[in-house]
Amino acid sequence: xxxKFMKYYYNIVIFFxxxxxxxxxxIFKRFYIxxxxxxxWLAEFYKTFFIHNLAATLLxxxxxxxxxxxxxxxxxxxxTMTGIVWVASLTGLLLTGILLTIKNFPINPYPPGFVVxxxxxxxxxxxxxxMTALYSKILKxxxxxx
Amino acid sequence: xxxxxRKFLKGGxxxxxxxxxxxVPKTLKASESNTDxxxxxxxxxxxxxxxxxxxxxxxxxxxxxxxxxxxxxxxMYPNRVPVMDWSDKQDVNDRLTPYNWVYIQSxxxxxxxxxxxxxxxxxxxxxxNPPCVKLCPWGAARQQDNGISRFDPDLxxxxxxxxxxxxWKIPERQTGVGIYLDVMPALAxxxxxxxxxxxxxxxxxxxxxxxxxxCPNDVQKIGKAxxxxxxxxxxxxKTGGYLYGLExxxxxxxxxxxxxxxxxxxxxxxxxxxxxxxxxxxDAMENGNNIAxxxxxxxxxxxxxxxxxxxxxxxxxxxxxx
Ligand code: SF4
Ligand code: SF4
Ligand code: SF4
Numbered sequence: 001x002x003x004k005f006m007k008y009y010y011n012i013v014i015f016f017x018x019x020x021x022x023x024x025x026x027i028f029k030r031f032y033i034x035x036x037x038x039x040x041w042l043a044e045f046y047k048t049f050f051i052h053n054l055a056a057t058l059l060x061x062x063x064x065x066x067x068x069x070x071x072x073x074x075x076x077x078x079x080t081m082t083g084i085v086w087v088a089s090l091t092g093l094l095l096t097g098i099l100l101t102i103k104n105f106p107i108n109p110y111p112p113g114f115v116v117x118x119x120x121x122x123x124x125x126x127x128x129x130x131m132t133a134l135y136s137k138i139l140k141x142x143x144x145x146x
Numbered sequence: 147x148x149x150x151x152r153k154f155l156k157g158g159x160x161x162x163x164x165x166x167x168x169x170v171p172k173t174l175k176a177s178e179s180n181t182d183x184x185x186x187x188x189x190x191x192x193x194x195x196x197x198x199x200x201x202x203x204x205x206x207x208x209x210x211x212x213x214x215x216x217x218x219x220x221x222m223y224p225n226r227v228p229v230m231d232w233s234d235k236q237d238v239n240d241r242l243t244p245y246n247w248v249y250i251q252s253x254x255x256x257x258x259x260x261x262x263x264x265x266x267x268x269x270x271x272x273x274x275n276p277p278c279v280k281l282c283p284w285g286a287a288r289q290q291d292n293g294i295s296r297f298d299p300d301l302x303x304x305x306x307x308x309x310x311x312x313x314w315k316i317p318e319r320q321t322g323v324g325i326y327l328d329v330m331p332a333l334a335x336x337x338x339x340x341x342x343x344x345x346x347x348x349x350x351x352x353x354x355x356x357x358x359x360x361c362p363n364d365v366q367k368i369g370k371a372x373x374x375x376x377x378x379x380x381x382x383x384k385t386g387g388y389l390y391g392l393e394x395x396x397x398x399x400x401x402x403x404x405x406x407x408x409x410x411x412x413x414x415x416x417x418x419x420x421x422x423x424x425x426x427x428x429d430a431m432e433n434g435n436n437i438a439x440x441x442x443x444x445x446x447x448x449x450x451x452x453x454x455x456x457x458x459x460x461x462x463x464x465x466x467x468x
Contacts, residue, residue: 026305064448106275115285
């Protein structure tokens, strides 16, 4: 995988994760977005559920690819403050996402209330993640000290 | 079928029903009210006489949980958002509503060469892996360890996703109640969703669900999953009956037994809004969960790809050295 391919891969996966993530809430139909030709699937909960899980799987592949590459090349990276927030929010999203995925199987693993906490954390984390990405894009803030 | 005929029927069987009822325990065994055991109900359609005692019993014990909406409702945007108001139609009992969690379907069929009208109590199936619970985006719906699924009226926003993903479209919405009123009533939410909660509070006290307790003909039975499933299969074998709910949506905690195939029953019952079908239903969560299983091997795939690239790079470097 070259760097350009990796960038496209990451951007596409994140785009679909955010889009289908918001699709877990019944908002796309209410606000006419699903009426736009070609976007009807955004209001189909089983489709967005499937694509969210697929994109999350592809993101995990990406993260482990990146971590292993750094380790093999013995690269040391120093993160900027923006980078630290990005890594922290992404890690939090992955952890809460995995815990939420586990409960979708025919098991009942958590005490009542914990799922509410997981969902609210997942939403708060995606907000932090999006803000960081926007901040870095608009103000051209790097994640890594070069 | 009209109300008076139902009332008449109910009156006619009360005596026999009382005798039959004495044979059936009206409390759950201690091991069954223990919340860790999955509880399953068996509904024998051939026994139901359509008297609606279950419907009335459900209303009697659960009316305290019914919505008490504030009016006028806050204006919701955009205009397409539907106001669902059942508060002035609380007596409707020929379909599911926020104020009617069980109702009686009927079907004219032929059983052993004889014309017969069958009656079928319909309510939430309490799926083993309930999509309404698992896909609720706030965690407002929950499944208890004993298999009961129910919605928390203090957390539900009334977005109706649970209904959208329910294979039988069971939950019903009432506008003008719930937490959405305190958040952004114009832009998000639309009330609270309601459905049968399996009388969870009665079960926790070791009591029977009202619809089971009130039935004069012992149409329903509740007990441990293994016992009830075994019994359902035995009855089906003995009577040549048909089962519904064992396989549907990956399995539910409600099993119907019918003297005629469910395809036939489904073609004869009235279906539509608040009136669930009897179609074959595949496991709704299966595809999404199967792809989620790939997350287990995803780290290995990432690591393997990185190693692959690393060694390819080393080889290329080595090659250029020679
Ligand atoms: S029948 Fe519908 S409402 Fe009832 S548990 Fe299953 S998915 Fe939920
Ligand atoms: S179990 Fe309880 S809530 Fe459900 S239909 Fe029967 S009486 Fe109503
Ligand atoms: S289930 Fe029992 S109470 Fe309900 S209508 Fe049938 S016979 Fe009557």
